[in-house]
Amino acid sequence: xxxxxxxxxxxxxxxxxxxxxxxxxxxxxxxxxxxxxxxxxxxxxxxxxxxxxxxxxxxxxxxxxxxxxxxxxxxxxxxxxxxxxxxxxxxxxxxxxxxxxxxxxxxxxxxxxxxxxxxxxxxxxxxxxxxxxxxxxxxxxxxxxxxxxxxxxxxxxxxxxxxxxxxxxxxxxxxxxxxxxxxxxxxxxxxxxxxxxxxxxxxxxxxxxxxxxxxxxxxxxxxxxxxxxxxxxxxxxxxxxxxxxxxxxxxxxxxxxxxxxxxxxxxxxxxxxxxxxxxxxxxxxxxxxxxxxxxxxxxxxxxxxxxxxxxxxxxxxxxxxxxxxxxxxxxxxxxxxxxxxxxxxxxxxxxxxxxxxxxxxxxxxxxxxxxxxxxxxxxxxxxxxxxxxxxxxxxxxxxxxxxxxxx
Numbered sequence: 001x002x003x004x005x006x007x008x009x010x011x012x013x014x015x016x017x018x019x020x021x022x023x024x025x026x027x028x029x030x031x032x033x034x035x036x037x038x039x040x041x042x043x044x045x046x047x048x049x050x051x052x053x054x055x056x057x058x059x060x061x062x063x064x065x066x067x068x069x070x071x072x073x074x075x076x077x078x079x080x081x082x083x084x085x086x087x088x089x090x091x092x093x094x095x096x097x098x099x100x101x102x103x104x105x106x107x108x109x110x111x112x113x114x115x116x117x118x119x120x121x122x123x124x125x126x127x128x129x130x131x132x133x134x135x136x137x138x139x140x141x142x143x144x145x146x147x148x149x150x151x152x153x154x155x156x157x158x159x160x161x162x163x164x165x166x167x168x169x170x171x172x173x174x175x176x177x178x179x180x181x182x183x184x185x186x187x188x189x190x191x192x193x194x195x196x197x198x199x200x201x202x203x204x205x206x207x208x209x210x211x212x213x214x215x216x217x218x219x220x221x222x223x224x225x226x227x228x229x230x231x232x233x234x235x236x237x238x239x240x241x242x243x244x245x246x247x248x249x250x251x252x253x254x255x256x257x258x259x260x261x262x263x264x265x266x267x268x269x270x271x272x273x274x275x276x277x278x279x280x281x282x283x284x285x286x287x288x289x290x291x292x293x294x295x296x297x298x299x300x301x302x303x304x305x306x307x308x309x310x311x312x313x314x315x316x317x318x319x320x321x322x323x324x325x326x327x328x329x330x331x332x333x334x335x336x337x338x339x340x341x342x343x344x345x346x347x348x349x350x351x352x353x354x355x356x357x358x359x360x361x362x363x364x365x366x367x368x369x370x371x372x373x374x375x376x377x378x379x380x381x382x383x384x385x386x387x388x389x390x391x392x393x394x395x396x397x398x399x400x401x402x403x404x405x406x407x
Contacts, residue, residue, distance in 0.1 A: 001357050003029045004071040004097075006058065006088060007078035009042040010191075012102060012131070015339050015346025016075055016353065019389070021048055025357045030071065032056045058088050068095035075353050076101040077346075079191030081108045082198055089115060089126060089366075096122045100353050102131035102345055104195060106205050109134075109240040109368075116366035126366045130352040131345035132314060133158040133256070134240045136386075138370040140316040140331045140400070141245055143379060147329040147404060148320035151251040155317045156241040157224055157234065159259030160307050192341060193286035196237075200272035204238030207246050207254035218269055221257055226311035226330050227403040232259040233306075244368040251320075261306030264293055312401065314344070319407070326407040335390035335399040347389045351382060 003020055007013045008031035020026050028050050033039040036055035043051045058064055058078055064087070068074055074092050076099065078084045085101070085108035092099045093115060103109055112128045119126050129135055137156040145151045203214040217238055223231035234257040242254045258265070271285040280288065297303050315332040337343030352369065355361050360381075361372045373382055383396025390399050 001025050001027060001073060002071040003353070003357075004068060004074050005029055005031050006056070006074060006076045007033065008075070009033050009035075009039045010077055010079075011342040012079075012346045012349070013075070013077035014042065015337075015342045016077065016350040017046075017051075019347065019350035020075070020353060021046075021050055023354055023357070025354065026050065028052060030054050030067075032067065034058075058084055058091075061087060061091055064088070064091040065095050068092055068097050071097060073097065073353060073356060074099045075349065077349070080195045080198060081105045082195075086111055089128075092126065093118050093122050093124065096124055098124050098356050099126040100130055100349065100356060101128050102135065102349050103128045104131065104134060104239060105199070106238050106240045106243050109243055112366050113244075113368075120365040123364055125356060125361060125364055125372075127352055127356070127361070127372060128366060128368060129240050129244070130349050130369050132341070132348065134244065135348045135352075135369055136314055136333065136344070137241055137256075137316055138245065138368060139373060139379060139382060140314070140333070141241070141249065141318065142370050142374050143400070144316045144318040144329040144331045144402075145249050145251075145320075146376075148318060148322050148327065150321040151249060151318055152253075152321070153317075153319045154245060154249060154251045154254045155224070155257060156239070156245070156255070157232075157257040157259060157311070157315050157317070159232065159234075159310060159313060160261065160264075193290060194282050196268065197272060197275060197282050197285050197289075199238035200268060201276060204236065205243055206236060206256070207242045207251070210252060212243070212246075218265065218272070221255065224257060224259055224311065224315070224317070226315055226317065226332065227328070227405050229311045230309040232310050233262045233265065234259045235265055240368070245370065247368070248370050248374065251318075259310060261303065261310075263296065263303050263306060267293060267296075328403075328405050328407055330403040330405075332401045333399060334401040335387070335394060337386075337389040343389070347386060351385045354385075355382075 008017050030052045031039045032054040040053040043053050081103040082105045200217045204217045219236045221234045224234045237258040239256040241256045245254050271289045274280045275285050312332040318329045337347045387394040387399045
């Protein structure tokens with residue numbers, strides 16, 4: 001099978017390419033980028049005869065359709081998705097090829113889901129938001145809610161916490177030689193931080209009292225109470241989980257929260273205001289914010305103390321009824337792949353891509369991860385695969401921390 005990795009030389013894309021290269025199902029991977037030199041440099045460093053470079057501007061529709069048509073699967077990591085989601089998915093549907101991405105913006109998610117009838121008519125499968133959040137959080141939410149007879153409230157959350165319990169990996173198993181070859185590749189602007197600021201500029205969707213509503217971004221929420229960890233300062237942030245999870249899980253409310261300490265959160269608010277005042281562009285703000293936060297973290301010990309005993313970086317809390325009693329089910333990831341954000345995002349993407357190539361996902365249309373991976377068997381298969389990239393001899397049960405408490 002031929003894979004087209006749009007943005008495959010970026011942080012998230014490279015991690016996905018690393019895993020896909022190992023599969024016998026994959027005969028070739030075309031790493032496509034607007035900057036051909038960047039893509040070619042990455043390929044030269046890796047040195048695999050499965051890899052090819054291509055230059056593409058995803059805004060040039062006809063050229064993009066033509067490039068896609070020569071492949072079996074599109075793996076899209078071109079961000080930010082509020083800018084590039086629509087033209088890429090539209091071209092993929094026109095070319096009638098399967099598709100997967102890490103779309104982490106709520107409004108482009110809704111746009112993608114509206115294309116489902118066209119994707120179905122084209123006979124293709126498109127899976128959107130298959131990264132960390134959304135992606136892992138969606139599947140963790142399905143697991144948490146499966147422990148309850150009735151779900152009242154569901155929270156997906158992400159932040160800068162650290163694991164303090166559970167089985168630790170003996171060593172990471174991503175190909176070390178591969179990673180060593182590309183770790184010093186030229187970097188581009190941080191699309192993830194740009195996405196964060198984009199989500200602070202307009203009202204964001206969340207699910208309350210059984211319906212979708214719009215709220216102000218960075219609205220402070222009740223502290224996140226993950227059993228065994230200190231209460232975390234959290235705020236609402238615009239991610240797709242509140243938009244997509246109610247499609248498969250009946251709940252009164254679904255929220256997506258961010259915990260990164262009050263200092264960093266207040267800094268996000270400050271830089272967001274500068275963007276709104278047109279003092280900085282989103283790109284400029286993302287760079288200045290990262291520099292200032294790094295400086296503060298190094299010079300002020302109190303900033304780092306804010307992260308002590310926070311819940312692990314990805315967590316889900318479902319509250320509801322089980323056998324007539326109110327319970328809280330909390331699940332968090334207690335082991336992660338090598339590569340920080342690139343690993344925890346790129347690995348799920350690659351596993352989803354492989355499940356598509358292996359024919360384990362066959363539904364036609366546009367779907368979210370929880371819509372195509374929701375049976376006990378499929379969830380176990382996915383998390384066992386993910387565990388293989390978190391450490392030696394780990395299973396899905398080893399990498400997920402689960403707490404069930406009576407209320």
